[in-house]
Amino acid sequence: MASSSISQRLAKGENGTTSFIANPEDCQMIAREVCSLLNSGDGGIVFAAVDEKGKPLQGDLTLDAARLLEAALQAEISPSALFSVSVDMVKEGTVLTIEVPPGSDRPYVVAGAVWVREGAGARPAAAEDIRVMFAGTEQASLRWERRISTGMGERDLDLALVRRVRESAEKAGRLALLDAETELEMLDELSLRRPKGFTNACDVLFAKKPSQRLPQTRVQLLEFRGDKTDDTYENYKWFEGSAIEIVERLFAALQPYKRTRARFIEGSLEREEQPAYHDFPLREGIVNALAHRSYESFSGGVKVSVYPDRIEFWNTGKLPPEISIKDLPRKHQSFPVNPDIAHVFYLNRVMDRTGRGTERIAEACKQIGAPPPVWTQDQGGVTLTLYAALSSPEKAATHLNKRQRAFLGALQPGEAIAVADYIARFAPEISPRQARRDLIELEKFRFVRKEGQSVATVYRRLADT
Numbered sequence: 001m002a003s004s005s006i007s008q009r010l011a012k013g014e015n016g017t018t019s020f021i022a023n024p025e026d027c028q029m030i031a032r033e034v035c036s037l038l039n040s041g042d043g044g045i046v047f048a049a050v051d052e053k054g055k056p057l058q059g060d061l062t063l064d065a066a067r068l069l070e071a072a073l074q075a076e077i078s079p080s081a082l083f084s085v086s087v088d089m090v091k092e093g094t095v096l097t098i099e100v101p102p103g104s105d106r107p108y109v110v111a112g113a114v115w116v117r118e119g120a121g122a123r124p125a126a127a128e129d130i131r132v133m134f135a136g137t138e139q140a141s142l143r144w145e146r147r148i149s150t151g152m153g154e155r156d157l158d159l160a161l162v163r164r165v166r167e168s169a170e171k172a173g174r175l176a177l178l179d180a181e182t183e184l185e186m187l188d189e190l191s192l193r194r195p196k197g198f199t200n201a202c203d204v205l206f207a208k209k210p211s212q213r214l215p216q217t218r219v220q221l222l223e224f225r226g227d228k229t230d231d232t233y234e235n236y237k238w239f240e241g242s243a244i245e246i247v248e249r250l251f252a253a254l255q256p257y258k259r260t261r262a263r264f265i266e267g268s269l270e271r272e273e274q275p276a277y278h279d280f281p282l283r284e285g286i287v288n289a290l291a292h293r294s295y296e297s298f299s300g301g302v303k304v305s306v307y308p309d310r311i312e313f314w315n316t317g318k319l320p321p322e323i324s325i326k327d328l329p330r331k332h333q334s335f336p337v338n339p340d341i342a343h344v345f346y347l348n349r350v351m352d353r354t355g356r357g358t359e360r361i362a363e364a365c366k367q368i369g370a371p372p373p374v375w376t377q378d379q380g381g382v383t384l385t386l387y388a389a390l391s392s393p394e395k396a397a398t399h400l401n402k403r404q405r406a407f408l409g410a411l412q413p414g415e416a417i418a419v420a421d422y423i424a425r426f427a428p429e430i431s432p433r434q435a436r437r438d439l440i441e442l443e444k445f446r447f448v449r450k451e452g453q454s455v456a457t458v459y460r461r462l463a464d465t
């Protein structure tokens with residue numbers, strides 16, 4: 001979560017989705033607030049180590065403090081739930097941020113009591129509150145990942161993988177299952193095993209060969225020679241197995257496409273190696289496609305397409321109604337499509353803080369000088385496009401039209417131009433709207449920087465990289 005977003009949220013004060021706790025060591029109080037958000041339909045954020053006005057009370061909090069608090073909360077709250085604890089810096093100091101999506105196993109309990117939201121705080125639930133929650137849970141249990149996987153038995157389970165995930169989660173402080181001694185008891189606690197059998201989510205995550213029962217769990221990797229999907233492809237692979245292992249294997253398969261280019265540092269004889277793609281967006285693109293896709297249709301799936309200048313991650317399904325495409329590059333509340341699958345990815349440390357993965361994708365692309373990522377949605381599914389961090393000549397040759405290339409050849413770094421001047425000098429045949437699109441695209445590829453507002457807007461030429 002960006003420090004500016006945190007400061008804005010703190011300044012707005014407590015409300016139905018935001019709570020302030022002064023003492024970061026008061027685990028019981030924090031647990032009640034987290035529990036109430038899990039039991040709500042909206043989720044929210046708890047800030048610890050802040051006063052009643054949202055001002056940080058401590059200058060420095062450590063990552064160890066966040067890990068200890070997360071482990072303590074996991075031990076206090078039942079059943080096991082998806083939430084994340086982190087340390088964030090703001091101008092006045094540091095805060096502990098607990099980000100809480102709406103829970104999928106309501107009602108949640110702390111110290112034998114169910115807690116719900118009332119105004120800006122938590123209160124013990126009344127009988128009617130619990131009745132409503134149970135009704136909602138009954139509906140949630142009908143979703144695909146909660147249905148029983150037909151044909152999956154204990155012989156199909158990869159017990160070694162279950163143990164590995166548990167050890168990883170407990171080491172990171174993300175899981176505390178005091179009453180679960182065996183692997184099967186752990187699956188019970190995570191709602192991956194029911195009295196009638198293993199769930200579809202368990203099949204996707206921990207089965208040795210889930211594609212025998214669920215062919216839609218296969219993932220396709222294609223490498224195209226050219227820019228179009230109908231071009232001849234050079235590489236064509238199918239990945240099968242547990243979704244956890246597919247993440248690891250597919251991420252390894254994408255590493256060769258991180259070709260690097262040498263760039264000399266201005267004023268120095270040294271050079272640095274610049275990757276075409278940052279690791280975080282590659283991994284997050286895979287994880288998001290597997291965690292948030294629709295699994296219901298046998299004809300659905302996940303496809304990763306590699307082109308000379310970009311990588312596309314496509315999955316069947318659609319965004320939750322609470323989130324739009326424009327929300328993805330910035331901080332937004334998490335509404336997991338498959339919360340059980342997302343929870344295990346988080347426990348296995350391949351999924352980052354809830355609701356922040358897409359924001360960090362945009363940050364990582366900017367860090368290596370790549371164009372911003374693009375998300376699109378149509379009737380078939382959702383696509384994330386990651387563009388390679390190309391040199392200026394490569395970007396110009398690959399992405400820009402003749403007008404834009406003429407502009408880059410004429411203006412020196414530091415010179416600025418308005419839309420009307422761009423039309424007059426380089427594009428007299430196009431409309432102002434198209435001219436603005438040209439300049440916005442130049443800004444996206446970091447050839448120019450937008451300055452000013454409204455009629456005073458200009459685009460300043462930046463130095464080539």
